[in-house]
Amino acid sequence: xxxxxKGQTRSAEDRDTTLEDALRRGAPAEHVGHDRRAxxxxxxxxxxxxxxxxAAAQRVSARIAAEGLADVTYAPVDSPFGALLLAVTGRGLxxxxxxxxxxxxxxxxxxxxxxxxxxxxxxPLEPLRRELDEYFSGRRRSFELPLDWTLIGPFGRRVxxxxxxxxxxxxxxxxxxxxxxxxxxxxxxxxxxxxxxxIPIVIPCHRVLRTGxxxxxxxxxxxxxxxxxxxxxxx
Amino acid sequence: xxxxPPPFQRFLDTHRDAVWRxxxxxxxxxxxxxxxxxxxxxxxxxYPRLRADSNLRAWVLTIAHRKxxxxxxxxxxxxxxxxxxxxxxxxxxTSPPAPDAALWSAVEELPARQRSAVMLRYVADLPHxxxxxxxxxxxxxxxRSLHEGLLKLRKVVSA
Numbered sequence: 001x002x003x004x005x006k007g008q009t010r011s012a013e014d015r016d017t018t019l020e021d022a023l024r025r026g027a028p029a030e031h032v033g034h035d036r037r038a039x040x041x042x043x044x045x046x047x048x049x050x051x052x053x054x055a056a057a058q059r060v061s062a063r064i065a066a067e068g069l070a071d072v073t074y075a076p077v078d079s080p081f082g083a084l085l086l087a088v089t090g091r092g093l094x095x096x097x098x099x100x101x102x103x104x105x106x107x108x109x110x111x112x113x114x115x116x117x118x119x120x121x122x123x124p125l126e127p128l129r130r131e132l133d134e135y136f137s138g139r140r141r142s143f144e145l146p147l148d149w150t151l152i153g154p155f156g157r158r159v160x161x162x163x164x165x166x167x168x169x170x171x172x173x174x175x176x177x178x179x180x181x182x183x184x185x186x187x188x189x190x191x192x193x194x195x196x197x198x199i200p201i202v203i204p205c206h207r208v209l210r211t212g213x214x215x216x217x218x219x220x221x222x223x224x225x226x227x228x229x230x231x232x233x234x235x
Numbered sequence: 236x237x238x239x240p241p242p243f244q245r246f247l248d249t250h251r252d253a254v255w256r257x258x259x260x261x262x263x264x265x266x267x268x269x270x271x272x273x274x275x276x277x278x279x280x281x282y283p284r285l286r287a288d289s290n291l292r293a294w295v296l297t298i299a300h301r302k303x304x305x306x307x308x309x310x311x312x313x314x315x316x317x318x319x320x321x322x323x324x325x326x327x328x329t330s331p332p333a334p335d336a337a338l339w340s341a342v343e344e345l346p347a348r349q350r351s352a353v354m355l356r357y358v359a360d361l362p363h364x365x366x367x368x369x370x371x372x373x374x375x376x377x378x379r380s381l382h383e384g385l386l387k388l389r390k391v392v393s394a
Contacts (some may be wrong), residue, residue, distance in 0.1 A: 019338070019385070019392045023357035027260040027339045053255035056268055070243070086355050105318045107242040116283055118242040232367055 065121035072110050075122040077129045080136055081224055084201075086125050089114060092146030093128060098220045114202050115153055132201075138231060141168035142200050151198040158182060159193035166207040169232045173211040195219050201228065240285040247275060250292055252390045254299045260342065261303040261350065271301040277302070293365035300351050300369045307347060337367075341391040348372070349384030356381055 021065045028045060065073045072094065074087040082099035087110055094114065110118055122129075127145060129192040134140035147164075149157055158181040166172050172180075174187035174194075183190050200220055206228040210216045218225035229235040254274055258267040258354060271386065276300050285294070348370055355366045369378035 007269070019389055022335050022338055022392070023260075023342075023353060023388075024360075025335075026256040026358045027342070028335065049259065050252050053251040053271075056255060056271045057251040057275075060247065060272050061244065063272065064276065064279055069276065074244075090321055104245070107245065111242045112237060114284075116239050116241065116243055117279060117285060118244055119247070120244050213342075 013149065019115070059123045061119040062123065064119050064125050069117070070119045070121075071115035071117040073121050073124045074107070074110075075120055075125040077125060077132060079132060080227070081220070084132075084147055086128055088124055089148045089150070091148035091150070093199055093202060094148040094150060096201060098200070099189055116130075135201075136231070141232075147199060147202065154185070155181075155189070156193040156196065158169075159190050160197060160203050163194065163197075163205055163208060164203050166204060168204075169234050171207050171209050171234050174208055174216060180224070191203050191217065204228075207232075207234065238287055240282060240287060240289065240291065243279060244284055246278075246282075246291055246295075250295050253359050254291065254295055257296060257299050257354055258303060260339070260358045261293045261300075261354045262306040262310075263343075266306050270299065270306050273305075274299045290365065293361060293368060296355060296359050296361060296365075297369040300355065303351070303354075304347055311326050336389050338388060345384050345387060348380045349387070352377055352380040353384040354389065 025045065026049065048106050065068050068090070070130050072087050072089055074085055074095075076083040077086050078084075084099065085097040085101070085103060085106060086093065086104070087095040087097075087106075095106065095110060097103075107118055131140060131143050131145060135143070149160075152160055159177060162177050162180040163172075177194070178185075178187040178190035179181075181190060181193075190208075194208055195217060197203055197205045197219060200206070204224045206218060208216065215225055226235065247276075255267065255271060258270045258274070262270055274295065278295055285291070308309055342353065345353065353365055355361045355369055356363075361369070363374050363377050363381075366381070367374040370377055370380070372380075
């Protein structure tokens with residue numbers, strides 16, 4: 001008698017666990033309104049749901065970007081250097097990051113400096129991707145898309161404006177850029193401003209060399225600086 | 236200095252699975268997509284006002300909960316006559332019912348607050364305090380709704 005009672009108790013508990021487990025698994029994706037037919041095999045169900053969630057999230061990001069609800073949109077773009085991360089605002093290109101830069105910290109900084117309304121979507125970056133493709137294949141000598149200078153401070157702005165006017169295939173020395181920017185602190189300060197250029201390649205800080213022609217420095221590494229100068233026929 | 240929330244994309248990637256599972260279980264797969272979009276677009280609008288230490292998971296599930304209520308209200312407004320429901324239902328059709336089918340039908344028929352409490356507790360794994368905040372009631376009332384909802388579901392499962 002007592003054995004039977006015990007047995008019943010256990011089966012009631014089992015039933016509770018079964019109920020809670022079933023709830024935790026969530027409704028199968030095929031549970032559509034009043035159609036209560038087949039569910040996915042429970043093994044693949046979680047992975048399938050996760051894939052669907054990822055696809056739905058991608059559609060949300062695309063819609064947010066298309067409706068202009070994001071303050072910053074970013075996407076990876078292929079280049080001879082690997083995947084560059086490009087970020088645009090309503091004003092224009094605000095950031096270009098080389099592949100080795102940590103995406104999370106790039107985005108964190110954009111969130112703090114501009115707005116946390118940041119989504120990944122490739123459509124708004126498409127014209128820019130095309131211009132970069134043309135540039136890297138030697139068919140484009142200047143970029144037409146507007147820039148957003150928000151991340152650049154007042155001194156950096158003076159230095160990088162001078163830099164942005166160096167023509168394709170041309171070079172200036174750090175001292176010349178500093179002088180043109182009216183830098184009271186000389187070429188070292190100008191060098192620092194160039195080194196923290198948030199939009200390399202498009203603002204062509206690779207066109208600034210040491211007096212005498214030595215490469216000097218480059219935020220993306222000297223190999224890339226050399227590659228870009230050779231591409232432009234400046235070396 | 237960094238008092239704001241993380242980049243929205245990271246927030247979306249972190250919570251998309253929980254929101255999706257909650258919505259599929261609460262409103263069904265066919266309406267989950269719309270509710271999912273509405274949830275995250277509403278979240279985006281309010282997003283810059285959040286603080287870095289906000290409980291983002293509970294916050295976004297609260298929005299999803301509201302969107303699921305909207306979907307249920309809309310469904311009730313366009314509810315079909317009983318015969319049509321039976322026809323759509325596939326009962327007596329060739330494919331056998333899924334093991335959990337009765338359970339999810341019963342979930343759908345729970346009163347809104349009980350359904351939300353059960354979904355937020357088991358599908359979204361929220362603590363009672365956050366469930367209460369999401370539904371907009373006391374923690375005690377949330378516990379009660381959860382308990383009552385479970386009692387009804389248990390009858391279905393053990394039947």
